[in-house]
Amino acid sequence: MSGLYFDIAHLLAGSLVLVSFMLLYQDRMFALLNVFALHAIVLSLAVAWQAFTQAAPHLYITAAIALAFKGLVIPGALHRIVQRLGIHRSIEPVGSIGVTMLIGIGLVALSIVVMLPVVTAASSIGREDLTFALSTVLLGLLMMVSRRNAVSQVVGFMSLENGLVLAAAGAKGMPLVVEISVAFSILIAFIVIGIFLFRIRERFDTVDLQALEMSRGEQQ
């Protein structure tokens, strides 16, 4: 396999991490959704490139699902929800953006330190891919804990899932069952979330989770 193949794979996977960082500092709801769509598109390119280099045609399906479903359908649907609920104002993050970015950099460094030495033994094209994938997963987690808003938590979760799909695509010859199931589970998860969002709306006229936390089950 020539060096160019690796370089392009790394470029795409690296871009995914970069877009994850972009997600971290978005403070407008629509911008957040647009960046998430970009995240999914970069993912689908990365997966398609893996499909090409590994000569694994089933990965094209995964790429197509990522592009159509997560790149178009979900951001579109969330756009409509946000519009209908009238919550396109700015999002309030928990900590300051600067601190969050610094933590994010720390997490990427952590995943490099953890993954690179380990995966050398497994002679796989996806060695760096896996490192990038773990970074994306950790950044998704960070986004989920640093946001108070239900929609941005969901976006954080989906970016985390994107990292998992990248890891699954990078693992050479991983059976199709997992990729389709991941896509499928996202679909289910999204329906669930959709129901929740509307339920939350009915009760509180907001999708801000802080309102939910006021009504904790057990008052001390």
Next chain:
Amino acid sequence: MTAPGAAMAGVLLIPAAGALLLAVLPGYRLSSLLNMLFCGLTLASACLLYGMRPAGGLYLAVDDLNTVFLIINSLVGLTTSIFSAGYIAHELEARRLTLKYLRFYHAMYQLLMGAMNLALLANNIGLMWVAVEAATLTTVVMVGIYRTPAAIEAAWKYFILGSVGIALALFGTILVYLAAQSQLGEGLPAMAWNQLIAHSASFDPALLNLAFVFLLLGYGTKIGLAPMHAWLPDAHAEGPTPISAVLSGLLLNVALFALLRFKLIMAGNAGVLSPGPLMVTLGLVSLIFAGFMLYRRRDIKRMFAYSSIEHMGIITFAFGLGGPLANFAGLLHMVMHSLTKSAIFFGVGYVTQLEGTQKIADIRGLTRSQPLLGWMLLAGVIAIVGLPPFGIFTSEFLIVTTTFARSPWLALPLVAGLTIAFAALMMRAHGLVLGDTDKRHTLRAYRLAPMMLHLSLVALAGVFLPAPIVLWFRHVVALLDR
């Protein structure tokens, strides 16, 4: 299709068919009867699997280990469906649920049973992950079914924490595949558990180590181990009580089963860090943490949810300790806990419906207001804290004595944790069931039958374990003790 194959298909397809049928069927009386019927048929197929084993494939396989889980799963599933029939009739009268929601509830119940059975039968670690995720999603929507602010908060917390846990578990699964792929080649065999366990000695230890950390954190969240337990008390307290019973009695076990499978893969490799101490530590932390938390509970369902964290801690501790005796005790404890905790939740379900509250402070004198229920709840608490003559005494006694014999220093925190939890639960139970009250409740005795059945089984196991069951458990332990 051969008879064993049909039994295996039955365990999966009966709940699936049930979910489809119950989703379209109006009317709750017929639905709750059919719900019981489907659970009964599933139990029958699961029992058939005990006697005959179909040949395993790359996707599904039956062995000694998962038959134990399957049978206990189907049994508690059946008794809970019986309890649920009476419970939801009351909820409907109280207008907390509507007919439309009940249709959804029954379909989800069957789907949950099917997903858990699939997770247990799966030989493919990817398929197992998918099934655990499906089971999680069905319980998320059921926890939120009352649509009160507290229920939505609980379901949301459960959904977010459960998803994160499950995402970490998938990453661990991918890493295991990577470790196996260099030895077993690409494709399905590198995800088949029986292949993995046969060849795990040749896998790359560093990769397996990393994978196990992710799997432990991921599936550990689903088991409810501290400090990843935050979703568990809320989910138990705010959902319908039959779901609390199924969550505590079954779903936690399924997650534990997944973790055990990976522990066995780790144990087959000499170069990896031993998974035992990690599990022992998490188990002890959960036990002691939950023990202290029990004192501050004001909500009856939340209190028993913390008791589930405590017991999952004990079971994880026992399996982490390893060895024939500790594994045997862990397995016995798991079965006993499933039966006892679901029985307690049946009782608690009636208590909260009769008293109209979940607050411990508002409930007292149950032995006067509804003597049979009160005494049975007391029996359940006596069983769960580990007093004789119940089966949990046997398993806890075995765990404690093995710990003293093998590593006395671990016995100290273990016994301390058990004592703390014991005192807390007895103190609370005392206030609940004893004391004087003017209230008088009526409850038909037959509705307590599922609770009675569970408690008699647990009491029977405490006095006398039949030889075939001991032999069967020994086979399982031989599998666990590589």
